[in-house]
Amino acid sequence: MIGNSVEIPCIFVCLNNTKEPLLREILAGIEEEGIPYKLKNIEFSDETMQRCIHSEAQNSKIGIAIGIMNSRIILQYSKLKEENPLINLKLNLYEKEKARIVGCNAARLYKIMPFKDIELVDVDVIEKVRASVISALDKLNIKIS
Incomplete structure (x- = not known):
């Protein structure tokens, strides 16, 4: 029988004054890849x-940690130097897709899979689509919160 003190291998997600939308997307990205x-x-x-x-x-038993503070995100791997994390960036709250990719990439690091490219996310296109959807909903008198 395994005791309660045994820790499951997982990615550590470390929080300090985190913006909830970014955290939610990072966790969704990790979950998409099936890693705890x-x-x-x-x-x-x-x-x-x-x-x-x-x-x-x-x-971490799998050697991967993500740090989130305000809008700054760091993805670190235990075999890298402290001053050279895999990812160290600041995201705006509307850059949710990039936050999700950070989570995916953390899990893909463990699974030894190619990373998704954060830079391929076109924020301008996402914002234009968002504005078009809101405009269409407004014309139909549908309010979103």
Whole structure:
């Protein structure tokens, strides 16, 4: 029988003052790839974020950690140097598709699969589609919240 103290191998998702829409998309990306994750609330600052996430990647049984603070996202792998994470970027709240790709890529790292390209996401097209949908809904007197 396995005791409760045994930790399942998973991606650590470390949070500090996180914007919920970005977190939701990152987790959805990880789930799409079928890899488990564990949410961890950790105190870190902009200056200590890389060190903390690198340390969490070292502690993860699969060697992968994602750090999220406000709109900054770091994807770290235990075999990389602290100062060279795989991904270190800031996203706006409307860049949800990019956040989802970060989650997918974290899981793909574990599965040894090619990464999805974050730069291929065309935010302008997404915004134009969004504006068109809202305009069409307005013409039909359908309000979205």
